[in-house]
Amino acid sequence: MKNSLFLAASLSMSCLMAAGLSQALAPASGAEDPFLWLEEIEGPRALAWARTENGKTLSALQSDPRYQRFYGEALHVLQAKDRIPYVSLGRRGLDNFWQDENQVRGVLRRTTLESYRTQSPRWETILDVDALADAEKKNWIYEGASCLPPQERLCLLHLSEGGKDAVFVREFDAVAKAFVSNGFELPEGKQQVTWVNSDTVLIARDWGEGTMTQAGYPFVVKELKRAQSLAEAHEVFRGEPTDVGATPFVLRDSEGTIHATGAVRSVSSFEHEYILFGSKPIKLNLPKKATIGGIASGRLLVTLNEDWKAPSGDTPFSAGSIISYDLAEWKQDPLRARPTLVFKPGPRQALSGFTATRNLLILTILDNVQSRAFVYKYHRGAWQATPIPLPENASVGLAAASHETDEAMFTVSSFLSPTMLWYFDAATERLETLRASPPRFDASRLVVEQFEAISRDGTRIPYFLLRSKSARFDGSTPTLLYGYGGFQTPLIPSYAGLTGRLWLEQGNAYVVANLRGGGEFGPQWHQTAQGATKQRTWDDFIAVAEDLIRRKITSPRSLGAVGGSQGGLLVGTAITQRPELFNAAILQVPLFDMVRFTKLGAGASWIGEYGDPTIPEQRKWLEAYSPYQRLVPGKTYPAPFILTSTKDDRVHPAHGRKAAARLAALGQPYLYYENTDGGHSAAANLIEQARRIALEYTYAFRRLVDE
Template sequence: MAGPPQHNAAMTDPFLHLEAVDSPEALAWVRERNALTEAELTADPRYARIRAELLRVMNSPDRIPDVTRRGAFFYNFWRDEQHKRGLWRRTSFDDWRQPQPTWETVLDLDALGAAEGENWVWAGASALGPDYRRCLVHLSRGGADATVIREFDLVEKRFVEGGFALPEAKSDIEWIDENTVFVGTDFGPGSLTRSGYVRVIKRWKRGTPLDAAETVFEGDEEDVSVGVMVDRTPGWERTIFTRSLDFYREETWLELRVDGANPAAADDGAPAGVTGQAAGVTATKRASVSGLDVPAGRAPGRRVKLDLPDDASADFWERTLLVTLRSDWELADSRYLAGSLLAIDADAFLAGARDFTILFTPTDTRSLDDYDTTATHLLMTVLDNVAGRLEAWHRHDDGTWTRREIEAPHPGTLDLGSLHDPEIADDPFSERWLLDYTDFLTPDSLWLCSTANDERELLKRSPQWFDAEGMRVEQLFATSEDGTQVPYFVVWPKGATADGANPTLLYGYGGFEISLAPEYAPDRGLVWHKDGGVFVVANIRGGGEFGPEWHEAAVEEGKQASYDDFIAVAEDLIARGITSPRHLGIMGGSNGGLLVGAVMVQRPDLFNAVVCQVPLLDMKRYHLLLAGASWMAEYGNPDDPEHWEFIADYSPYHNVEPDAVYPRPLFTTSTRDDRVHPGHARKMAALMLSQGHDLLYFENTEGGHGGAADNEQHAHLGALEYVYLWQRLGRVLSAG
């Protein structure tokens, strides 16, 4: 059922003051709403038990420690009861594969925050190979996307005095060599895009002030961002600049380096037919590299724009160029389908060749999920009806390829990660990689694999947090308004039958080509399934479950398709007797928060609970708030009257009505969310309250777009949400 006619497009916004994130007036409103919500939900006898269960899972020492290889060490970031903000730590591979590894602390964020009086949240690190001594550590205040960057010595385990350092900003920084970096940050007026991301890349030398750094690449203010990546693979040194025109289109510029030389600033002597420039891209948007003589640009500093569709993604793997397509690509002798993965010799491509090897072609049910590379193999995970499959392509020395399927657990979700480091000579991990498997009822299992002999060794297994005996999972299909078959998963608790009274939580996202695949969730098992709750995941259009076309069907003027699909799944659940409107709740975050907000307004009769997390809701102003302008390729431009016509039809803030009867929603957001503005949730709640609707609202003062900054905050937020769901959807109010 399509959304109702839009009524409030011309409304004067009475709650603009709530967009002032840290204003005393706005924060006073937040504190008042938080106090009411917490008082009600924490008083429920289930709150303490649920919070304790969630915190037990999050702090458990039995979790699989995710690792990142840097040379001889494997690094992990870890939070637990004693280390609330976390430890950055490391161990050897042989030690990590043991049941109880011995960890060496590299950086203690709790101690650092206490010493500096800051609420630091870990945001990652990048180290310079192949010795991996120099490192750039990213620290976030309260979980925001913006970070402070500091140089760190991984041998002495301390920050480098006088080293590279950047103040808080949404920065991009990349090592060139030990004494030089590329840097994009807030250099002052005009240095950021309208979306608030990097517009200018500079080359910065150690010991010089940041304002003396030399500009080497620029985008336009209307772009989403620009970026840079340095490939230091011996013999294949390259620098790659990207200019994101919107969320799905980009230009890729290649600058080659030889014998470890730094990229030059000049682009003199480009062969005929090649256009390039050192300082930027503005004047060369239509540059082509067709006809370039080989070997292509084997002089330091030569920069060319790759002649690819602007919605294709390019990736270099030594001598190979890998291209992922988002739309069909028509060439003189060939047609390559959207969703395909192509490979070609990079120098031959730059010389004009287009005889690609097709490594993956999508079908109606199969899409490319991810890929990674060892020294001689490309490994890929494929979604087949939203369940993972594994394939490997062997790249031979003569340039030919051989494909084979790799046996892996099924049906569920497969994640792979290569351990190969191309910067390390005679790398002992050249053909070794990690494979993780999970599904709704199976905890994560982690294997060490080898493409050399296809051996697979079980390294780690997560605990079985809840009793899955008697539980079952089925994949069903709902028919959307236009006839599209929409798959969804139903996770049944033990003993549940289709009696129409099951407390049921329906989850969705439906945007940005992001797939929702099966995963094991200990928290959900312990505090939802254990007490009889059904969980449903809807694989609606707008996601990536079936490739680019599945996503493209629900962008801009087609966005309503996501909401129609979600509504169709809800109606199907009710028609099958799995649940009923009294017992059906919905949950979604970010774009998923927009999803559940729109569906709540369009079909309030279907639901009795709505958990709307860090949402977009005011679609008239979303592009003016924080990173919102970067998403116009997904939603459209509300300043364009033709676009606003279809956006206004679903914008929750402009369609909520005082005379309608809505389920009592719970809105959650974060004051420190600098991606999706907390004003969306604030204003929607304030408007509904002014219309006489009842609701709950909770805004964490930390947490960024993730909603919480440490395990205790996550457990508190999760307990509030689950208590709310049980109060609204449960058969009988009980202390459990």
């Protein structure tokens, strides 16, 4: 190594660990796991260990002169006044949640469409979260609001202490700009609350012993009236303790009229049952892998994630399709109503997103990981699709839509082109650019290419390569390979603002892999790498790494892997199955111990993605790839950088903690950083986000550039 002796020394210090770590490494499973004490999130010993690790990591990385430059540039971009203020289109105006150097926690504010079109919109403050946190001496993180249609005056605000998924819920008057005196107020918990009317809500939460699933989510739904205590709430639905959870369900049209209430029972991560309330509850005869998506053009919309033929019809529908029912017919007899097709994806297509406006359905699709948008209108017994003429060869996302009009907003971006916000009025066909983010880096010397790697079973795996036009194909280009590959979540091109500024402008390369398990090509692309076949995701990522090396874009000494959450597990499998392919690895809030994942955080809710370690056959395939169990003596790993958060109540920080502890016991170098706030995002505000980004790129430069 050239110029990296300091990093090597800093990493080797981490191998010494805090006092008390065993030097003799026992098998990392069950009761013999020597690091179970790190699973106590707020345990004094675990927190002391994390503080020690943070000190070593910050000393190693923040002493690098590049760190401060990266931090300053990242913060400048994140807090830039000229970034796009994304809005929702509501009855009372355009709402935006904004954070900057003055509003660190953020401010909820409102403007008009006319003002938003100007260079400097006039914003009306609705809620100042910084002021609220100061007044109440709380570490409040704003997690969103649910406002009662159609007036949208009464809102249920979700406030998290430190960024956890568990939230406090408080009723807020958006006109008076104040919390409602003696209004609805729920203590902290993982909970779902839905308005029925101004005096009634449906709630799924922890109601006491025996009301939470193994995954840590509620399975009991109750109705609460205004002025009632939680103890007085009336139970309306009870699922099973073995479920993932249950949530309340209220079906409204664009005018706010309720057409059904009920509960959604999540049998697994991807399987649901809908139960309608009434004089006699009705369990809908939809397939388990289906989701009710709302009402458009007087029809009930349902998305399918499996092939299905309705009991009341002869037409088969394929996975990835949208179907619809005549609302009046469905309400009269939901079990015998006949569905018709709205959208069916082609061979390399997938539904990306959809929303209903007052009269129409607006839909975006992925076509070979490129986006297109359409307006769908139900006319004379059939759905008619009209393309929206947005820029081609770009990623299109639904940013906002109005339920009162047929207006919508779209984000349009690509890896090298800054994001634009487009406004569309389907009634007048008016299409215009409302906002455009300025360039954050010089893209003139960069190029984007799409290649395919051949995975172990012969499947072609597409990936995007961002590189300098003058890159030498001699294996010398420092390259970061990013992937996810899970939960039917697609990775699509989006503006690489900070990556371009901190990494690409320096002549380095960046790769985004579209792995099986993701959603780039619809449900089947996901389901082919699930449970017993999850290894296919890991094989795909390794195949892309090998393809980059084969093409001499990079080499093992210049290649790093990056991923977060499921992507952190992906990186963990890569560096334990093929450590010789990588010289760096960044694991953000990762899953890592797949033998105990169901006992940590919300892990039991992901059995549908990975399998159940309590079932011997499934434990076998989990043990085969679980990175924690595959960290073994005699192998050299690429000195990973592991980041997590104490407040992450989704993916337990013990996954990252135990990975670091086991590496230390093996005498292997690593870096570990645990943010005390931030939840699953590992950053509660823009300052913390800039710090995380600066730490990651400082590490990447030391491992991949200083060679």
